[in-house]
Amino acid sequence: MSSMYDASFDGKVLTCKAAVLWGPGQPLIMQEVQVDPPQKMEVRVKILFTSICHSDLTAWKGEDESARAYPRILGHEAAGIIESVGEGVVDMKKGDHVIPIFTGECGDCVCCRSEKTNLCELFAVNPLKTTMVNDGKCRFSTKDGKPIFHFLNTSTFSEYTVLDYACAVKIDPEAPLEKMSLLSCGVSTGVGAAWNTANVQAGSTVAIFGLGAVGLAVAEGARARGASKIIGVDINPNKSIKGRAMGITDFVNPKDLEKPLHEKIREMAEGGVDYSFECSGNLDALREAFLSTHTGWGLTVLLGVHPSPRMLPLHPMELFAGRQIIGSVFGGFKGKTQLPSFAQECMRGVVSLDEFITHELPFEKINEAFQLLMDGKSLRCNLHL
Numbered sequence: 080m081s082s083m084y085d086a087s088f089d090g091k092v093l094t095c096k097a098a099v100l101w102g103p104g105q106p107l108i109m110q111e112v113q114v115d116p117p118q119k120m121e122v123r124v125k126i127l128f129t130s131i132c133h134s135d136l137t138a139w140k141g142e143d144e145s146a147r148a149y150p151r152i153l154g155h156e157a158a159g160i161i162e163s164v165g166e167g168v169v170d171m172k173k174g175d176h177v178i179p180i181f182t183g184e185c186g187d188c189v190c191c192r193s194e195k196t197n198l199c200e201l202f203a204v205n206p207l208k209t210t211m212v213n214d215g216k217c218r219f220s221t222k223d224g225k226p227i228f229h230f231l232n233t234s235t236f237s238e239y240t241v242l243d244y245a246c247a248v249k250i251d252p253e254a255p256l257e258k259m260s261l262l263s264c265g266v267s268t269g270v271g272a273a274w275n276t277a278n279v280q281a282g283s284t285v286a287i288f289g290l291g292a293v294g295l296a297v298a299e300g301a302r303a304r305g306a307s308k309i310i311g312v313d314i315n316p317n318k319s320i321k322g323r324a325m326g327i328t329d330f331v332n333p334k335d336l337e338k339p340l341h342e343k344i345r346e347m348a349e350g351g352v353d354y355s356f357e358c359s360g361n362l363d364a365l366r367e368a369f370l371s372t373h374t375g376w377g378l379t380v381l382l383g384v385h386p387s388p389r390m391l392p393l394h395p396m397e398l399f400a401g402r403q404i405i406g407s408v409f410g411g412f413k414g415k416t417q418l419p420s421f422a423q424e425c426m427r428g429v430v431s432l433d434e435f436i437t438h439e440l441p442f443e444k445i446n447e448a449f450q451l452l453m454d455g456k457s458l459r460c461n462l463h464l
């Protein structure tokens with residue numbers, strides 16, 4: 080096979096704008112950065128749209144001390160166009176539309192060759208990883224040459240970023256890139272958790288804890304599978320209206336209850352839901368989600384990110400009640416293999432993307448977009464670069 084390596088970009092460093100984090104919880108600084116050309120098996124991507132996911136918030140706050148590294152470019156939900164490709168890349172070329180994926184797929188390791196997991200040995204999501212796999216170096220630097228660290232294999236809060244070939248998925252150029260950005264994290268994570276991890280069946284009952292974009296994507300996935308009851312749980316009462324517009328059939332605010340939340344949900348679902356999903360990043364919510372499922376077969380899927388050091392809030396004996404618990408990363412999707420067809424399904428309307436983008440802002444206003452998510456006002460604010 081002939082390589083599609085484009086020699087015209089060979090070796091050229093480019094300068095562009097990026098939003099750089101210099102310390103935990105500090106406002107992102109919009110500044111000029113240098114982006115190295117893609118090395119072997121890497122691609123350089125012009126980011127056109129990016130949005131903020133709760134995991135960016137967690138990293139921004141620096142809640143997980145071991146994951147602190149500065150300066151750093153965050154961001155992992157985006158869509159863009161290949162600007163140039165490094166040596167050896169044959170499945171993508173300049174001009175291709177791509178979605179970055181934080182859980183890569185090298186295609187070759189023992190995990191990628193197994194149907195049982197989407198966690199690639201080389202490119203699985205790792206918040207502690209700050210450099211490229213190739214040479215352990217950064218592709219970003221400040222104008223005076225200080226390296227800027229990478230984030231989640233993606234670093235999309237930049238006009239240009241460098242990705243490993245395993246972390247870029249080529250999609251149909253007809254697909255609206257603005258919406259495809261959602262497939263880079265939130266929507267794939269939620270819908271995939273319902274479809275791939277839980278395998279929600281028609282007529283089944285579901286409870287979703289946390290109605291951000293991830294939780295509502297679970298609802299959309301469960302609705303598409305024909306779930307009969309989809310109970311949304313959120314401590315923010317405003318999530319009820321949006322939730323009902325997006326497939327939630329019942330809403331519960333734990334703050335309004337006089338009894339334990341799981342008792343209420345078990346009542347609503349005749350003994351307990353078949354599936355529960357924790358999409359809040361809250362440990363108490365995880366315990367309630369676990370106890371809300373039906374004895375014997377209930378399955379709880381963990382999607383929220385919980386900063387360390389934390390342990391599961393369960394007594395081992397509780398597992399004898401037959402309830403199961405499992406984590407789902409990127410909705411169990413093998414990104415490069417499965418996202419292109421998932422994108423087609425979204426375009427055909429199997430899954431509706433329309434309600435997820437609640438705000439749009441220019442890239443320069445990224446700190447406002449952080450605030451919108453923190454205040455629970457946005458699902459996704461799409462930033463235009």
Ligand code: APR
Pocket residue numbers: 131132133134137265288289290291292293294312313314315318333358359360361363364382383384385452455457458
């Ligand atoms: N019980 C129920 N809902 C809660 C609780 C709780 N104890 N605590 C927070 N929530 C709700 C918030 O009100 C919010 O609506 O959880 C929702 C979280 O939504 P977002 O902040 O929009 O987060 P999202 O991007 O959807 O990500 C959800 O998945 O990928 C992970 O790190 C991410 O842990 C995060 C989760």
Ligand code: ZN
Pocket residue numbers: 132133134135155156264265
């Ligand atoms: Zn995310």
